Amino acid sequence: MAVSAGMVKELREKTGAGMMDCKKALSETGGDLEKAIDYLRQKGLSDAAKRTGRTASEGVIGSYIHPGGKIGVLVEVNCESDFVARTEEFQALVKDLAMHVAASNPLYLRREDVPEDMIAREKNIYEVQAKEGGKPERIVERIVQGKLEKFFQEICLLEQPFVKDPDLSVNQLVSSVVAKLGENIVVRRFQRFQLGGQ
Amino acid sequence: MAVSAGMVKELREKTGAGMMDCKKALSETGGDLEKAIDYLRQKGLSDAAKRTGRTASEGVIGSYIHPGGKIGVLVEVNCESDFVARTEEFQALVKDLAMHVAASNPLYLRREDVPEDMIAREKNIYEVQAKEGGKPERIVERIVQGKLEKFFQEICLLEQPFVKDPDLSVNQLVSSVVAKLGENIVVRRFQRFQLGGQ
Numbered sequence: 001m002a003v004s005a006g007m008v009k010e011l012r013e014k015t016g017a018g019m020m021d022c023k024k025a026l027s028e029t030g031g032d033l034e035k036a037i038d039y040l041r042q043k044g045l046s047d048a049a050k051r052t053g054r055t056a057s058e059g060v061i062g063s064y065i066h067p068g069g070k071i072g073v074l075v076e077v078n079c080e081s082d083f084v085a086r087t088e089e090f091q092a093l094v095k096d097l098a099m100h101v102a103a104s105n106p107l108y109l110r111r112e113d114v115p116e117d118m119i120a121r122e123k124n125i126y127e128v129q130a131k132e133g134g135k136p137e138r139i140v141e142r143i144v145q146g147k148l149e150k151f152f153q154e155i156c157l158l159e160q161p162f163v164k165d166p167d168l169s170v171n172q173l174v175s176s177v178v179a180k181l182g183e184n185i186v187v188r189r190f191q192r193f194q195l196g197g198q
Numbered sequence: 199m200a201v202s203a204g205m206v207k208e209l210r211e212k213t214g215a216g217m218m219d220c221k222k223a224l225s226e227t228g229g230d231l232e233k234a235i236d237y238l239r240q241k242g243l244s245d246a247a248k249r250t251g252r253t254a255s256e257g258v259i260g261s262y263i264h265p266g267g268k269i270g271v272l273v274e275v276n277c278e279s280d281f282v283a284r285t286e287e288f289q290a291l292v293k294d295l296a297m298h299v300a301a302s303n304p305l306y307l308r309r310e311d312v313p314e315d316m317i318a319r320e321k322n323i324y325e326v327q328a329k330e331g332g333k334p335e336r337i338v339e340r341i342v343q344g345k346l347e348k349f350f351q352e353i354c355l356l357e358q359p360f361v362k363d364p365d366l367s368v369n370q371l372v373s374s375v376v377a378k379l380g381e382n383i384v385v386r387r388f389q390r391f392q393l394g395g396q
Contacts (some may be wrong), residue, residue, distance in 0.1 A: 069292075129240055
């Protein structure tokens with residue numbers, strides 16, 4: 001079992017153990033990273049039960065608490081350099097996004113994140129609606145697709161109309177800042193708490 | 199199939215449909231709430247694809263962004279009345295809790311939330327450590343239990359030492375505010391974002 005430098009590096013980052021100990025741990029455990037972590041901890045060579053991975057990218061975590069304190073949002077937006085992360089435009093984007101999430105309550109980041117069974121359930125409802133509404137069979141499929149598009153625009157953050165300028169989707173808003181700052185920007189994740197909600 | 203008033207109420211809250219429509223939907227679907235929601239939507243009697251349940255309790259959502267914007271926290275703390283939620287003491291507690299989560303990085307709210315396999319893995323490590331450390335068999339179990347207690351105190355918010363006064367656990371901090379305000383207070387959930395983290 002050849003232990004690569006990359007594997008040793010990853011194990012060091014995760015455990016803080018020395019290079020030789022990491023090499024030994026990996027060859028003893030056949031290169032299984034999780035087992036190597038356990039091995040080092042058993043030997044007392046890693047004290048880091050919950051050391052997190054190194055940050056993969058730059059950016060900013062932003063928050064928004066709606067007045068009254070019944071709705072709160074956390075959002076992570078990534079960019080390529082800390083320089084851009086500190087710019088006023090980037091910080092304003094993060095603030096806008098957090099505020100948008102509070103107002104528009106997206107359920108997912110992008111349509112790829114919507115569970116298959118949720119989509120199937122929606123399609124079924126639209127189909128029954130269209131048929132009961134007396135629509136001819138040949139256009140039912142088109143109606144269902146159209147409603148599904150609208151559904152994605154309702155529940156996916158990146159497809160929602162931006163609350164401060166509904167002519168723009170959130171994705172288009174982000175793209176406009178990308179064009180201005182010349183760096184890739186990715187909305188990585190968000191969390192919305194509503195008092196007593198899920 | 200008898201349709202109870204409680205079921206009708208819940209369906210109304212979830213769909214915004216009228217009482218008679220909700221009754222009909224429930225009896226048509228044998229009292230299955232999810233099916234009744236679909237039924238109402240198929241009939242066009244509920245426009246609320248994503249209406250959330252009514253708030254179950256009072257309280258406040260608080261946030262904390264660590265200077266630099268690389269760590270952010272959202273926390274929900276519940277109490278019994280909006281009056282208490284607005285008090286200075288309660289708001290200070292929420293702020294302290296958010297700041298504590300940023301600093302101490304708990305992984306779970308309480309020990310009941312820690313997955314069984316994570317506990318088993320820890321126990322195994324402690325056991326091997328104790329045995330390799332030459333501890334006599336008869337006290338290994340006690341050592342493992344002691345270390346497991348420390349592990350819970352490390353990763354569970356309510357058991358962590360409060361960052362601003364480590365003589366107190368977070369649970370004790372909450373209890374002290376309960377005693378002061380005379381209302382039950384529950385830390386309901388938290389979310390911690392670290393830039394580039396999980």
